[in-house]
Amino acid sequence: MNSATAKRPQLAHLTAQLDDFRQRGTFFRLRILDDQQAPVCHYDGKQVINLASNNYLGLCNHPKLEEAAIDAIKKYGVGSGAVRTIAGTMRIHMDLEEKIAAFKGVEACVVFQSGFTANAGTVSSILGKEDFILSDELNHASIIDGARLSRAKIKVFRHKDVAHCEQLLQEIQHEPGHKLIITDGVFSMDGDIGPVAELAALAEKYGAIMMVDDAHASGVLGRNGRGSVDHFHCTDKVDIQVGTLSKAIGALGGYVCGSRDLIDYLYHRARPFLFSTSHPPSVAATCIAAFDLLEAEPERIQRLWDNTHYFKQQLTTAGFDTGGRTTPSSETPITPIIIGDGRLTMDFSRALFDAGVMATGIAFPTVPEGKARIRCIVTSEHTRTQLDQALETLTTTAKKLSILT
Numbered sequence: 001m002n003s004a005t006a007k008r009p010q011l012a013h014l015t016a017q018l019d020d021f022r023q024r025g026t027f028f029r030l031r032i033l034d035d036q037q038a039p040v041c042h043y044d045g046k047q048v049i050n051l052a053s054n055n056y057l058g059l060c061n062h063p064k065l066e067e068a069a070i071d072a073i074k075k076y077g078v079g080s081g082a083v084r085t086i087a088g089t090m091r092i093h094m095d096l097e098e099k100i101a102a103f104k105g106v107e108a109c110v111v112f113q114s115g116f117t118a119n120a121g122t123v124s125s126i127l128g129k130e131d132f133i134l135s136d137e138l139n140h141a142s143i144i145d146g147a148r149l150s151r152a153k154i155k156v157f158r159h160k161d162v163a164h165c166e167q168l169l170q171e172i173q174h175e176p177g178h179k180l181i182i183t184d185g186v187f188s189m190d191g192d193i194g195p196v197a198e199l200a201a202l203a204e205k206y207g208a209i210m211m212v213d214d215a216h217a218s219g220v221l222g223r224n225g226r227g228s229v230d231h232f233h234c235t236d237k238v239d240i241q242v243g244t245l246s247k248a249i250g251a252l253g254g255y256v257c258g259s260r261d262l263i264d265y266l267y268h269r270a271r272p273f274l275f276s277t278s279h280p281p282s283v284a285a286t287c288i289a290a291f292d293l294l295e296a297e298p299e300r301i302q303r304l305w306d307n308t309h310y311f312k313q314q315l316t317t318a319g320f321d322t323g324g325r326t327t328p329s330s331e332t333p334i335t336p337i338i339i340g341d342g343r344l345t346m347d348f349s350r351a352l353f354d355a356g357v358m359a360t361g362i363a364f365p366t367v368p369e370g371k372a373r374i375r376c377i378v379t380s381e382h383t384r385t386q387l388d389q390a391l392e393t394l395t396t397t398a399k400k401l402s403i404l405t
C-alpha cells in the first residue's frame with residue numbers, strides 16, 4: 001500500500017464501507033489465476049478443480065483459436081488504433097460481424113467491446129424520455145444501467161412473470177412512447193431460462209420491441225449454440241438479440257443482432273461504439289475461429305450438457321439445494337448451491353478452496369439478501385473423475401460446516 005495516499009480523509013467513507021463488508025463476512029480479495037483458464041488450474045498458487053469460469057466449451061485456450069489470434073497479430077498488429085467510426089474498423093471486424101449475422105440467421109450484426117457495453121449502449125440509444133422499458137426483475141446489471149441512461153420509464157415485472165408483464169403493458173397501452181420488453185435468455189445467477197417465446201408473443205400483441213440478452217445462452221442453447229431465441233424458434237419475433245463473446249466463445253466482446261437498420265442506427269448512435277476503441281484484430285480473429293468451431297464440433301455442446309446433467313443429479317442426490325425451493329430452478333450449466341446466509345456462504349467457498357475446489361460464493365447485493373449461494377459452472381472439458389472429486393469435496397466440506405447433515 002502507498003502510505004502517502006493511505007491516510008487522506010477524502011475517501012474515508014469508502015474505508016467505512018469496506019469495514020462494513022468485513023463485519024458481514026462478505027469482503028473478498030481477488031483470486032489470481034497463475035496459469036490457464038482450465039478445468040484444473042492454479043489460483044493463488046494452489047491447484048484446484050475449477051467450477052467458477054464461464055469457459056463453457058473450453059475455448060479460452062483452444063489451439064485453433066490461439067493460432068487464429070497469433071496469425072492476426074502477425075498480419076494486422078496488436079491494436080486497432082481508433083474507434084470504429086473514425087479509423088478503427090478493420091476488415092476483420094466486418095468479417096466477424098458478417099459471420100455472426102449469418103450464424104444467427106439475421107440481416108446484420110454489430111460487435112461491441114463487451115456484452116456489458118452491447119446492452120448498455122443499445123438500450124440507452126434506441127429509447128428516450130417518452131418511452132417505456134419492461135424489464136425482468138433479475139435482468140443483468142448492464143440492462144439496468146442502459147435503461148437508466150436512456151431516461152425511459154422503467155417498469156419491472158416479477159421474475160419470468162409473463163402475466164405481470166402483460167398487466168404493465170396494458171397500463172401504458174395508450175401512452176404514445178415506444179415500449180421495449182427485455183429479458184435475459186439465461187439468468188446468470190440462477191441458471192433458469194427466460195420465457196422468451198411468451199414475451200415475444202406479448203411484444204407482437206402490444207406492438208412492443210422485443211430484446212433478449214443471450215450472454216449465458218450463446219454457445220450453450222439452441223442449434224450449435226445459437227442461443228435461446230433459436231432454442232424457442234422465435235428468431236423472426238425478436239427484434240434485438242444480444243450475445244457475448246466473453247463466455248462460451250472464449251474471448252472478449254458483445255454483439256447485437258437484428259435488422260440492417262437497427263445495426264446502422266447503432267453504428268450512428270451507440271455511445272460505446274462511437275467513443276471507445278475497437279477490439280484488437282486478434283480478438284476478432286479468435287471469435288471467428290470460435291464460430292467455425294461451434295459449427296464444426298457441436299459435440300462440445302453435447303459434452304457440456306452431459307456434464308451438466310450428471311453434476312446436477314449428483315448434487316441433488318447428495319442433498320444440496322440447487323435452486324427450485326426458494327429460488328428459481330436452474331435449467332442450464334449454471335448451477336447454484338443455495339446456502340442462504342452470506343457469511344456461511346463465503347466461509348464455505350473459502351473452505352472449498354482450501355480443499356481444492358474453486359467455486360465462487362455470491363452474496364448480497366449481487367443476489368437478494370438471504371439467497372447467498374455457491375455458483376458452480378461445469379464445462380465440456382471437465383472429466384468425470386474431476387467432477388466426482390469435486391462432488392466428494394463439496395459434500396465433505398458441507399458436512400464439516402453443517403450445511404449438509
Ligand SMILES: *Cc1c(COP(=O)(O)O)cnc(C)c1O
Nearest residue numbers: 114115116140188215244246253
Ligand atoms: C456476463 C453477462 C453480460 C456481460 O457480458 P461481458 O461480455 O462479460 O461484458 C451481459 N449480460 C448477461 C446476462 C451476462 O451474464
